[in-house]
Amino acid sequence: MVRKLKIYLDASIPSAFYDKGNPLRQKITRNWWENLMYEKYEIYISQVTDAELNETEDPNLKHKLLKLVEPIQVLSVPEEAEDLAQVYIENEIIPEDYPEDALHIAVTTLYELDVLVSWNFQHLVNLETRRKIKAVNLLKGLKEIEIASPEELGGGKYV
DSSP: OOOOEEEEEOTHHHHHHTOTTSHHHHHHHHHHIIIIIHHHEEEEEEHHHHHHHHTOSSHHHHHHHHHHHTTSEEEOOOHHHHHHHHHHHHTTSSOTTOHHHHHHHHHHHHTTOSEEEOSOTTTTSSHHHHHHHHHHHHHTTOOOOEEEOTTTTTGGGGO
């Protein structure tokens, strides 16, 4: 039996589940979540993801988001993750104004998960970020991770 990939969701994934402002992204996310996510992957979020979802201003939406992620295991953010996130920022991989993005990468790396799943193409899901993260992790003797969107993980086949 093939082991399930361990994946980490940043806040953009559950948020896209309810985002009517981007219907295609919502459809891909919902189809991936409902048809593939739990079947193919071990799913994790972190205290960072949870905190970002808790910042949702609309109380009804916040309730739906927290209910959606309720069955997912929440990983703590150890001090080492804070330190590694700072390395990603110091190496200009992630802008210093977006420390949460660096923390998502650090948590994925330190818990030795396989894939960070995000819809954040500006800071996370792009070739330059992936290459720089791989280089830093290799130099530090850390696990190589992938960063992908739900579409890259099969969600697009349901569109």
